[in-house]
Amino acid sequence: MDRWQAMKVFAKVAETGSFAETARLMHLSAPAVTRAVASLEDVIGARLFVRTTRSVKLTEAGTRYFEDCRRILSDIAEAEAAAGGSYANPTGTLAVTASALFGQMYVLPIMTEFLNSHPGMRARTLFIDRPVNIVEEGIDVAVRIGHLPDSGFTAIKVGTVRRVICGSPSYFERHGVPTVPADLKSHRIAASTSAWASPEWRFAGDQRVTIDPVLQCNTNEAVIATAKEGWGLTRVLHYQIGPALVEGHLQIVLGDYEEPPLPIHILYPEGRHAPAKVRAFIDLAVARLRENRLLN
Template sequence: MDRWQAMRVFVKVAETASFAETARHLHMSPPAVTRAVAGLEEAIGARLFVRTTRSVKLTEAGRRYVEDCRRILADIVEAEAAAAGSYATPSGTLAITASVLFGHMHVLPIITDYLDAYPTMAARTLFVDRPVNIVEEGIDVAIRIGHLPDSGFTAARVGSVRRVICGSPGYFDRHGVPTAPADLKDHRIAISTGAFASPEWRFAGDQRVTIHPTLQSNTNEAGITAALAGWGLTRVLHYQIGPALLDGRLQIVLADHEEPPLPIHVLYPEGRHAPAKVRTFVDMAVARLRANRLLN
């Protein structure tokens, strides 16, 4: 096995932490995967993995070497793509992830316009309200709301969103407007029980209020529907109720007590080595999202 292929196998083992899983991904036999890694270890004179019956972990030398291998492999891919023309011309299928409602409202229109602009391209979306491992799930571009952990990925900030409390004008006419977070105890609350839900709502100045919701649902949309119907209050990211705010069907309360806005980023793993399909989509997405007045 040549050195390039052995590096590719080694990087995949590092990503999956499994020789067997790597064999399945690369359509190789498990012994061939083992031989490839052993050959690299012999060539560089260092052990790359600590293997037990239950786990495969990189050694310190392995952690350093895997980054070098990724860089070398990316350079090879870039050179091959440039030679084939795909680096300059978008081709293939683009995989994009975002949260469900943000994806439907703000990302999908960009994707369809992108596909109109590049008719030979195809797209696959993963709109889910959970953290997505970009590498493991084969994602090219992610649109993320919130503060990003260190990842080594390239990120472009495109806007921000506020976490707001809202209700309908009719509800406030009947029940009054809360003027401080503590007033929420006197109001009916609808909450989402999604991945990032919490019974404790935080506000500026380290204020915290424990919420006792009357209505719990697994989606933000249900809470928004209840608020639009004048049933009670709900807390969402402000982009989720943008149209209802613009036409006056919902109003934001306690704005002076809000925490700082959450950033929105367009995130992709390849950086300057990104293929044309990623670079062209990122350029379009960044420009469109930055121009969206509901996100700034």
């Protein structure tokens, strides 16, 4: 195995933290992965990983070498893409992930607009309410809601979302409007058990209310539909009820007690070395999401 290929193997082990997973992803045998890393350690004269039966971690020398490898491999990929034209012109398949409802409501229209502008492109979406490993699942671009851990990926902030309490005008006419968080104890609650779900609802000033929902649903769409019917109150991210707010089917209450909003970021691994398909999609997505009043 040549030095360049060995560096690719080493970088993948560092990203996945697993020799076996690297072998699977790169379609190599486990011994081939071990030999590739060992050959680099022989050339460098230093251990790159600390290996136990349970974990694979970079050594100090390995951490420095990993940063250099990523830069070198990225430069090589950029040179190859430029020579083949894919760095200048969007080509191939673009893979994008986002949470389920956000992806359906806000990312999918951007994706179809992008495909209309680039007829030769193909796209794949993964709209799901769970954390997605961008590298392992072959994702080019992720749209993430919430504060980001330090990943080394490039992140562009495009908006914010609020956690809001909402109900229908007909519900408030019958049961009154809560004026402080503690009032929620006397209201009928429908709660989602999907992402962001918690029996403890937090508010500004470190106020907390433990909710005992009469109805629990496994999707946000279900609790939103229930609230629109006037059955009770629910808590969701405000983008999820954007159309219902505009149409007057739902109203937000306790707005003065909301926690600080959560950021929305577009996240991608390659930084300035991203291929044309990624850069073109991100340019469009940043513009469309930032101009959306419901997300700012």
